[in-house]
Amino acid sequence: MKQAHAGAQAISRRSFLRLAGLGGAIYVSGLSGWSSAAAPPGGANEDFFFIQLSDTHWGFEGAPNPDAHGTLQKAVAAVNSLEQVPDFIVFTGDLTHTTDDPQERRQRLREFKDIAAGLKVKNVHFMPGEHDASLDHGEAYQEFFGKTHYSFAHKGVNFIVIDNVSDPTGAIGETQLAWLADELRQLPPQARIVVFTHRPLFDLYPQWDWATRDGAKAVELLQAHANVTVFYGHIHQEHHHMTGHIAHHAAKSLIFPLPAPGSQPKRTPLPWDDAYPYRGLGYRQVAAEAAKPMDYQLTELPVLKG
Template sequence: MEHTIDRRDFLKLAGLGGVVFASGLAGWASAGTPEKDFYFVQLSDAHWGFEGSPNPDARGTLPKAVAAVNKLEPPPDFIVFTGDLTHTTDDPVERRKRLGEFKGIIDGLKVKDLHFMPGEHDASLDHGAAFQEFFGDTHYSFDHKGVHFIVLDNVSDPAGRIGDAQLAWLASDLGKTAANLPVVVFTHRPLFDLYPQWDWATRDGAAAVELLMPRANVTVFYGHIHQENHHMTGHIAHHAARSLIYPLPAPGSQPKRAPLPWDAAHPYRGLGYREVAAQQAGQAFQLQEFPVQGGSS
């Protein structure tokens, strides 16, 4: 970000609160520092089309998040959605209807530099066909102010694999970038085995991590588990985002992977989005988490 954000003014505007978590990724201030300070916003797991318990405001949380992000000043450089834009359905007509409704809502974002990837709810039943009709490729890369961003698809394969072809593409993509360039990876599932019993893993994620390991500055942002989680594989930091629909329990903390109940005393608890800042003078990305709040959307 090229201007300093006045947090007090922002908090007054959006009525939000949060905590800062620094990834601990060493060596950010090196020859591969970003060209300018900037920040982006990550939203994940909107599950548009989901209805019923445990979220009585299932059609309200995404519009509320859009309204809150629109109040950010200065605005983020871009916004990324890390999968499960919609809730799964066996009906291909309904799937496209939900994708279209989601697109209509996020078209209200003032920031127009948007990046998307599917979650298994969007893509596993048709290998990403409907998603691509609305949002384009399921894996790709782009550069922004001295940082190389990579979007990986580990959901279009219903078995939860990246696949040999995409891994070859990843190796080729990395081979075309300067070795000292900071790399940020966006994906839906975790690339490491967080809790495979609950499908919180990528079957060939270790192969992607192996390709990334030679890079000194790598950070991974993902969704899928509907909660914050921070993990290191060697020097690579992995950060999970909250959901916009319902929170899930900590890995293995209960017998089944069931959504946590709605807390009427603290509505929207566990739901939210995050802001990620890349600063030239810093040693790491800075993450700030913001909860979804009630009120008009």
């Protein structure tokens, strides 16, 4: 299991290359220009880290994951075994696998919530994926987890959760965009902002539904702020992209990996490898530095310890 460390100084390009040469996977997204004099509300400017889990698809059965009923529990155990306790945990959507049966949908959400309750860290944030919410506009999801979009602050960082899945067309919608604009108006231009969403806000590969229909409007609103980073799921693989100065980072899935965008004719899951079980599955540890310029250090960790 790899470790991520938040130090007092930003990691240099030379240090990054040394770490990468050791076989690690450590990614750094620099956020420059933040001033402690303009720190937003929400706590002191302290280093911290959180865990991102995504695309658990509870209720999925069959190939390519023969351990579909056990992988989520193994991920919970892996997170619980971390020596350093994270400040919080966030699930970036597709908590459950889609079903046309409203009763079965609620049963899966209930079972997922019960398993997630086994996390030692009780500060856990949830958001829906299209598998949870698109068939009923998030009605069942809200019965178990509350609002589908919201904001919170932690140690001087402003976190914004955007729902781009409850609308079955894959849009954020004008009402939520107006809410986002109002949230951002309350923050100074140098505020430190982290956005969580399920689908990518940019057009990664629309042919595979890897986009948000009006995501460009959200990105345009966010561009007015200097320090913005987006974490998302949906594509079941690690991916990094820039829209101007905004860094977008995708997380691996906890059920099955998907191919690189456009690398094969169809968006079919990658096969299970008996020689390397759980390959391509994992979760992410994100360490946040309060140093100037502010950095996020990302480390992808496997479901099972190596």
